[in-house]
Amino acid sequence: MSDRKVVKFRGAGFAPISKRGVGPLVFILLIGFLEFGTRVGFISNLTMPRPSDVFWTFVNLWSSGLLWQHLIPSLTRLLVGSSLGISAGIGVGVLVGLFSFIRAGLVPLVSALFPIPKIALLPLFVIWFGIDETSKYALIAFGTFTPTVVATYGAVDNVDRSLIRMGQSFNLSWLSIVTKIVLPGAMPGILSGLRISLAIGIILLVAAEMLGAQYGIGAYILEAGSLYDLERLFTGVAILSVMGVTISALIGRVERRLLKWRV
Amino acid sequence: MDLLLENVCHSYGETEVLRDISLSIPSGKIMCIVGPSGCGKSTLLRLLGGLERPSSGQVVQLGTPPENCINPLTYVFQDFALLPWRTVEKNIGLVLEDHQIAKARRAEIIADVLARTKLTDFAGALPRQLSGGMKQRVALARALAVNPAVMLMDEPLSALDSQTRELLMGDLVNLWTRQPFTAVYVTHNLNEAVRLGHSIVVLSRRPGCIREVVTIEKPLSERQIRDSELDAKQEYLWNLMREEAAAADQELLNV
Numbered sequence A: 001m002s003d004r005k006v007v008k009f010r011g012a013g014f015a016p017i018s019k020r021g022v023g024p025l026v027f028i029l030l031i032g033f034l035e036f037g038t039r040v041g042f043i044s045n046l047t048m049p050r051p052s053d054v055f056w057t058f059v060n061l062w063s064s065g066l067l068w069q070h071l072i073p074s075l076t077r078l079l080v081g082s083s084l085g086i087s088a089g090i091g092v093g094v095l096v097g098l099f100s101f102i103r104a105g106l107v108p109l110v111s112a113l114f115p116i117p118k119i120a121l122l123p124l125f126v127i128w129f130g131i132d133e134t135s136k137y138a139l140i141a142f143g144t145f146t147p148t149v150v151a152t153y154g155a156v157d158n159v160d161r162s163l164i165r166m167g168q169s170f171n172l173s174w175l176s177i178v179t180k181i182v183l184p185g186a187m188p189g190i191l192s193g194l195r196i197s198l199a200i201g202i203i204l205l206v207a208a209e210m211l212g213a214q215y216g217i218g219a220y221i222l223e224a225g226s227l228y229d230l231e232r233l234f235t236g237v238a239i240l241s242v243m244g245v246t247i248s249a250l251i252g253r254v255e256r257r258l259l260k261w262r263v
Numbered sequence B: 001m002d003l004l005l006e007n008v009c010h011s012y013g014e015t016e017v018l019r020d021i022s023l024s025i026p027s028g029k030i031m032c033i034v035g036p037s038g039c040g041k042s043t044l045l046r047l048l049g050g051l052e053r054p055s056s057g058q059v060v061q062l063g064t065p066p067e068n069c070i071n072p073l074t075y076v077f078q079d080f081a082l083l084p085w086r087t088v089e090k091n092i093g094l095v096l097e098d099h100q101i102a103k104a105r106r107a108e109i110i111a112d113v114l115a116r117t118k119l120t121d122f123a124g125a126l127p128r129q130l131s132g133g134m135k136q137r138v139a140l141a142r143a144l145a146v147n148p149a150v151m152l153m154d155e156p157l158s159a160l161d162s163q164t165r166e167l168l169m170g171d172l173v174n175l176w177t178r179q180p181f182t183a184v185y186v187t188h189n190l191n192e193a194v195r196l197g198h199s200i201v202v203l204s205r206r207p208g209c210i211r212e213v214v215t216i217e218k219p220l221s222e223r224q225i226r227d228s229e230l231d232a233k234q235e236y237l238w239n240l241m242r243e244e245a246a247a248a249d250q251e252l253l254n255v
């Protein structure tokens, strides 16, 4: 055969591996571009604040001590609200996953609640729980509850049935099967659901704070927005983004710890 | 303790899977069950261990299991069914945790079964680090840990390559020779059946009923890979099954 050809490689792609530094690079390029644009002038200061100005606003916020005054109430609300919502969500999700009766009763209800923009219900929560912290906790809890339920029962459905059957065949108690087989088996799905739930939690946090809070990142953003103070507005938004990235990184760490067993 | 199947029939909806099976499981022996695929072997095993209720007839347990028996009817599954998030040791520990067994005694049992299955060095490994043969040895160790009165094995070696299967068959024979156990061993591999079975039950195609029970007197430890007596038995079994298997194959096509 004279017609010699190397067999073409066509197995590339579809196998994401972690590339260090690419994520930060995207941020640096984007911020560098904005900085450059606003300095040179092809981006007007009226449409976009200069990143370095935003940075100095942040430094001021920090040194004046106001940062913590806003951040601590916000983090508390997020923590309390989302832990309530997520723990209730995992509990209900597991029950829905395990019991046909509960599933038949609750799945339609959850589907009905899921698409409601929870922000629209804030006035209701204010009437029920008062204007103070409780209504904010309730809003965040409610908002994180539904996606957690859906993720959890999906994850429970996906637990390998043959493992459960194995547990039964060794006469493990019902509780053992749930805690030692179902829950660990559902953990990957539950954790990826948490990413979504917590992002929704941050969104609702800001919404709740915009509607009645003296301190909090949402209140800070609202105040800056009403004054058209773009530097402060962007400072607030950047803080939210950092919160999002931090939470996502934390979940990533938890995943690496808890899901070491995965291939 | 003996197990007895009395006129057991089973159907899934319209599909009749097993018809009038009566069988006594001799204790201290390995009974193999062979039959064409889809004839209800796995179903029969599930009925034996109480994972499924027969449509009619009954599965009877004669006598009480021995004192030290933690889980009288214990399965070994084809797909191993190991918890991927637990190490070898903890996978075995799992089946001891729900019983009031002192921690020290538990560790003792685990060490013993690990030694018997030659897994001591792998106590801390996760299932994903093990080959198929190793995983099945872990599953076997787990089954031995509860000291079963009857082991119910559903094609335990079918997911393994032929070399590993040969090795594990040797291990099973050694385990049995050192300490005889009762087992019902389902397989579609006639070679496994003649190497491991004291008796071999041949099922017909669906609805499965017993065509014949073949016994092999030769002690397990004396059965070799090339053995004219076993080869003759295997050929005999194959002749019994050939038509059934062909017909079962056709049926699957016609569905």
Ligand SMILES: Nc1ncnc2c1ncn2[C@@H]1O[C@H](COP(=O)(O)OP(=O)(O)O)[C@@H](O)[C@H]1O
Pocket: B012, B015, B017, B035, B036, B037, B038, B039, B040, B041, B042, B043, B044, B206
């Ligand atoms: N849970 C079930 N529901 C309905 N049909 C089943 C179920 N399990 C098995 N069957 C049917 O019963 C027949 C026997 O299955 P099985 O016992 O697994 O056969 P084998 O193990 O001998 O290959 C097959 O036709 C299969 O489709």
Ligand SMILES: [Mg+2]
Pocket: B041, B042
């Ligand atoms: Mg089968």
